[in-house]
Amino acid sequence: MQGIIKSLLTEYGLKWTINRSLYSMKLIMMSKIPITEKIFEKDITIKRIDIFKFNTALIKDYLQNLKDDKKGSIILIADKAIDGIINGFSSTELNYGNPINWHLNPLTGVESKRNVKWYRIPDFNTKIGDIKVIWEASRFTHFIYFCRAYLITGKLKYYEAFSSQLKDWLEDNPYSYGVNYKCGQEATLRMINVLITYAVFSTYGLITEDDKVNIIKLVEGSY
Numbered sequence: 197m198q199g200i201i202k203s204l205l206t207e208y209g210l211k212w213t214i215n216r217s218l219y220s221m222k223l224i225m226m227s228k229i230p231i232t233e234k235i236f237e238k239d240i241t242i243k244r245i246d247i248f249k250f251n252t253a254l255i256k257d258y259l260q261n262l263k264d265d266k267k268g269s270i271i272l273i274a275d276k277a278i279d280g281i282i283n284g285f286s287s288t289e290l291n292y293g294n295p296i297n298w299h300l301n302p303l304t305g306v307e308s309k310r311n312v313k314w315y316r317i318p319d320f321n322t323k324i325g326d327i328k329v330i331w332e333a334s335r336f337t338h339f340i341y342f343c344r345a346y347l348i349t350g351k352l353k354y355y356e357a358f359s360s361q362l363k364d365w366l367e368d369n370p371y372s373y374g375v376n377y378k379c380g381q382e383a384t385l386r387m388i389n390v391l392i393t394y395a396v397f398s399t400y401g402l403i404t405e406d407d408k409v410n411i412i413k414l415v416e417g418s419y
Contacts, residue, residue: 226315233313233372240419242412248395256347267348274345277338278357284332292333296361298368299375301325310368314377327375334365334376336389343396355402358393362410371417387418 208216226233259267273283280294290302299308304325308317319327339358346354369376377383394411397403 223315226313230313233315238419240416242415245391245394245408245411245415246398248392250392250395250399252347252396252399259344259347262348270341270344271348273338274341274354274357277341278353280333282333282338283341284329290329290332295364296333298334298365299330301329303329308375310374312373314372314374317375317378319378327378330375331379331382334369335382335385336362336393337385339389339393343393346397346400352402355397355400358397359404359407359410362390362407362414366410366413366417369417377417383418387415390414 222236226236259270262270276283276289278294280292280296282290282292282296284290292298292300292302297307299310300306301308301324304323306324308321308324308327308330321327324330339361342354342358345351371377376386390411394403394407
């Protein structure tokens with residue numbers, strides 16, 4: 197044990213080691229006494245979701261003037277994402293099915309439990325495989341491709357895919373259950389991508405009141 201502590205202190209420093217130890221104690225406490233989860237909750241009031249402002253006309257002009265092969269690549273990635281095939285880690289196609297299974301590792305074909313509190317799910321599970329593969333779809337990076345494809349083609353199916361996938365994700369990932377709530381960084385990426393997509397589609401008057409409710413719900417869960 198002393199060797200492990202010494203290694204951590206040497207590799208990461210005293211501050212990181214203390215914070216990580218406190219975090220581990222927090223997880224143990226919540227797992228043994230679930231009601232203590234409320235201690236770490238914060239009251240959240242979402243005042244606004246229109247935090248991004250883009251010159252979409254300029255972006256649209258830029259995208260439409262790309263070479264045909266570049267535009268074709270963007271549209272292809274977006275179309276595949278509609279069918280649940282996500283371009284993960286910037287280069288690897290991952291098939292999560294249609295509708296998307298937000299708890300699936302496509303490389304192993306194994307699902308993580310969706311009805312278990314996030315702090316009861318281990319970071320490492322040899323049967324399920326790398327947890328980051330599950331997270332990849334829920335980062336919503338492909339939503340940005342929906343925006344780009346819409347700006348190139350003007351086809352409503354890209355907005356509709358955003359709206360339906362966001363709704364489906366929220367229904368399949370109630371706070372705070374499942375693997376997709378295990379990482380604050382992942383939640384932040386997810387929130388940013390949703391808010392960027394909202395900003396683009398709202399410019400064209402496509403966002404509905406139901407969309408706004410869902411976006412606020414996702415932001416609350418991300419916080």
